[in-house]
Amino acid sequence: MHEMPVVLSAIEYLDDLADKNDIKSIKEVVMQIGEIAPVIPEYFEKYWQSAIERSKHLQQSVLYIEIIPGIAKCDHCNHEFNIETYNGICPECHYRYWKIISGREVDIKEIHL
Amino acid sequence: MNQFKVIEVKRSVFENNDQDAERLRKQLKKEKMFLLNLMSSPGSGKTTTLLALINKIKDEMKVGIMEADIDSAVDAEIMANAGVRTIQLHTGGMCHLDADMTRQGLTQLETQNLNIVVLENVGNLVCPAEFDTGAVKNATILSIPEGHDKPLKYPLMYEVSDLLIINKLDVLPYFNFDREKVVKYARKRNPDIDIIFISAKTGEGVDELADWIRKNVSEWNA
Numbered sequence: 001m002h003e004m005p006v007v008l009s010a011i012e013y014l015d016d017l018a019d020k021n022d023i024k025s026i027k028e029v030v031m032q033i034g035e036i037a038p039v040i041p042e043y044f045e046k047y048w049q050s051a052i053e054r055s056k057h058l059q060q061s062v063l064y065i066e067i068i069p070g071i072a073k074c075d076h077c078n079h080e081f082n083i084e085t086y087n088g089i090c091p092e093c094h095y096r097y098w099k100i101i102s103g104r105e106v107d108i109k110e111i112h113l
Numbered sequence: 114m115n116q117f118k119v120i121e122v123k124r125s126v127f128e129n130n131d132q133d134a135e136r137l138r139k140q141l142k143k144e145k146m147f148l149l150n151l152m153s154s155p156g157s158g159k160t161t162t163l164l165a166l167i168n169k170i171k172d173e174m175k176v177g178i179m180e181a182d183i184d185s186a187v188d189a190e191i192m193a194n195a196g197v198r199t200i201q202l203h204t205g206g207m208c209h210l211d212a213d214m215t216r217q218g219l220t221q222l223e224t225q226n227l228n229i230v231v232l233e234n235v236g237n238l239v240c241p242a243e244f245d246t247g248a249v250k251n252a253t254i255l256s257i258p259e260g261h262d263k264p265l266k267y268p269l270m271y272e273v274s275d276l277l278i279i280n281k282l283d284v285l286p287y288f289n290f291d292r293e294k295v296v297k298y299a300r301k302r303n304p305d306i307d308i309i310f311i312s313a314k315t316g317e318g319v320d321e322l323a324d325w326i327r328k329n330v331s332e333w334n335a
Contacts, residue, residue: 002243004124006127008128009126010126013124013126013129017122027117028117028130038240038243039126048244050298062179074285075301097301104123105125106126107122107123107124107125107126108121108122108123108124108126108129109122110119110120110121110122110123111119111120112118112119112120113116113118113120
């Protein structure tokens with residue numbers, strides 16, 4: 001749902017980074033989007049393609065998205081498991097309460113020049 | 114993927130807003146201004162609760178309100194009619210507020226003589242929780258008819274809140290709402306969350322809410 005402002009914010013940041021470091025053009029951008037992040041990769045990609053047309057240094061860039069698994073740590077037995085795969089129920093002890101330890105991120109991982 | 118020169122960035126796209134929020138909080142600390150971000154789903158009773166609260170504290174503190182809605186000035190009019198300094202923010206379709214919008218709102222509100230500002234966020238249990246508004250504390254209202262399972266279904270909202278207000282105690286007899294369960298579920302998400310039961314309509318529990326505000330404002334200004 002928040003893909004548009006998030007895309008624009010990422011592009012603004014990278015254009016600024018390129019300006020500050022004398023980079024003419026960014027060839028590839030690698031994003032990391034968590035399985036349970038508030039951003040849907042498919043929509044991020046769609047908006048990205050439109051938004052880079054107006055960017056300074058990203059017009060020819062190719063976008064790659066790495067999906068980071070949504071991993072929970074069981075509050076009861078400390079077992080770590082994929083939330084989506086196991087529907088939020090610990091496969092070891094069947095407890096239903098846990099802490100999320102990865103999968104919420106929406107990060108710019110790296111750029112390739 | 115062709116390998117060109119690789120530059121590691123490792124930066125969250127939310128970092129800009131996080132930084133804006135920290136900057137705003139520092140400014141609020143300097144100005145001894147307490148900003149409360151009040152969230153909930155539509156119809157939980159944010160506006161009614163605020164009116165009841167303001168009635169209790171209006172002789173001790175000057176209160177300002179920022180109303181945020183997609184459209185209309187319904188809430189701002191209610192506040193203005195009650196004699197409270199208020200502005201209405203229209204989010205332009207956006208489902209939440211961020212730190213920059215909050216800052217703009219504060220400027221518009223003219224906060225010089227105010228002790229406390231409450232941001233009545235957009236009615237929504239999902240998006241507002243994801244964006245730090247720069248507030249000193251977050252509060253969320255859950256009303257009895259909504260059910261005691263909401264902390265399980267909308268974990269982030271309860272994780273980011275310092276205070277959970279359970280409203281509409283007056284209709285408890287008509288719903289299968291388990292008071293112990295809601296406390297248990299909320300504390301699972303956030304062991305440190307304060308929980309206050311109220312009826313904004315009858316006034317039950319509002320004294321306790323006012324005390325929570327007094328305590329937190331005083332700690333902020335210390």
